[in-house]
Amino acid sequence: MSGLPAGRHFFRGDDGYEAARSATVWHARVPERYPEVIVQAVDADDIIAGLHYAKSNGHNVSIVSGGHSFAASHLRDGAVLLDVSRLNHATIDVEKSRAVVGPGKGGSLLMADLQEQGLFFPGGHCKGVCLGGYLLQGGYGWNSRIYGPACESVIGVDVVTADGEQIHCNEDNHADLYWAARGAGSGFFGVVTSYHLKLYPRPAVCGTSAYLYPFELADEVYTWARSIGAEVDPRVELQAVASRGEPTMGIESPVISFASPAFADSEEEAEKALAIFGSCPVADKALVKIPYMPTDLPTWYDIAMTHYLSDHYYAVDNMWTSASAADLLPGIRNILDTMPPHPAHFLWLNWGPVPRRQDMAYSVEDDIYLALYGSWKDPADEAKYADWAQSNMAAMSHLASGIQLADENLGRRPARFASDEAMARLDEVRAAYDPDGLFNSWMGRL
CATH class of the missing domain: 3.30.43.10 (Uridine Diphospho-n-acetylenolpyruvylglucosamine Reductase, domain 2)
Structure with missing residues (x-):
């Protein structure tokens, strides 16, 4: 048996x-x-x-x-x-603003539970993203420029170790394994059965603005986005999604969409935080220009999912960078020129300036995050589109400070995803908790 x-x-x-x-x-x-x-x-x-x-x-x-x-x-x-997707339990302590959740709990489902009780957590942007891998790799989610990557809000983990022992890890107990669980991603050497989370008050308002530009204005809009990095209110996720159409807005031509949520205490605060989008020098040439409108998380989840269709094939890659717009633009032009049809897309995210983080394995991030999501529906198109993300990120790798484990391509393009010090410490902690190498590590590493 x-x-x-x-x-x-x-x-x-x-x-x-x-x-x-x-x-x-x-x-x-x-x-x-x-x-x-x-x-x-x-x-x-x-x-x-x-x-x-x-x-x-x-x-x-x-x-x-x-x-x-x-x-x-x-x-x-x-x-x-x-x-472990069936470990999807969730217990919420409203008074203490704490939750205990299983790795199989969907982030959007947790967010819905929390919203009903006036609470919030920086969960992932897409439906179907469960908390297990999301929290292990760092977790860039809603309002993460305020609360940091979601792993910073993990205050404890319950883990089954390689020898079958069940332990609780936090900053005072098995602190080294707790450190590793916040950023090791798929290279973590244990099985998390529960995450203990710190929760936050639900923001009173979620507002957004929307400016959509044709590809022809790429130089102007990306140069502007790069120049205002330090000025963007941390409550705003300044993200630009370039694709060969935006079905939610009825646009079938190539377009760069600046549609960014802002979480605030009032409509006035949200509108003020989003006003910076009107400072783009070519704002008057936008195909769509909506300086402000109220919205909510369910709507944002629906919008996000228009780019991630389960009946499509995907190949992705990414990079962190602090490079100038002038240095980035040649690569960006090639990305736009060679982009597969929708829902393939190119994400530009203003992330920095990066504040001082907690001590954890998650240790590589930068001012700007770029990610490519190659996509196709016909399996016969694999040869045409499967290398788009990888080849473009490889061509720009001299400008990268590393990658994020969220949308990694390590098996095909090894890249730096943790600092040298963090990698050395991860190896030491792995040797202590998994000396025989029972758990598979990352598919590639430098």
């Missing part, structure tokens, strides 16, 4: 195996990598059984919690894959 949970494990070749494998990838591009067995865990006992089986049979272990892992780094040949 395997000792694995009956009815919830699938060996390669079993009926139900391929359905279980494919279900761990949210989009259509499921890599040709095959775990030996998939364990659909519902509690810590299932996890421990999976770990014991792996150790007894010489397998490595990977974990998936569900979400938008474009690269599907959890799929490894010959591994035991622990699917």
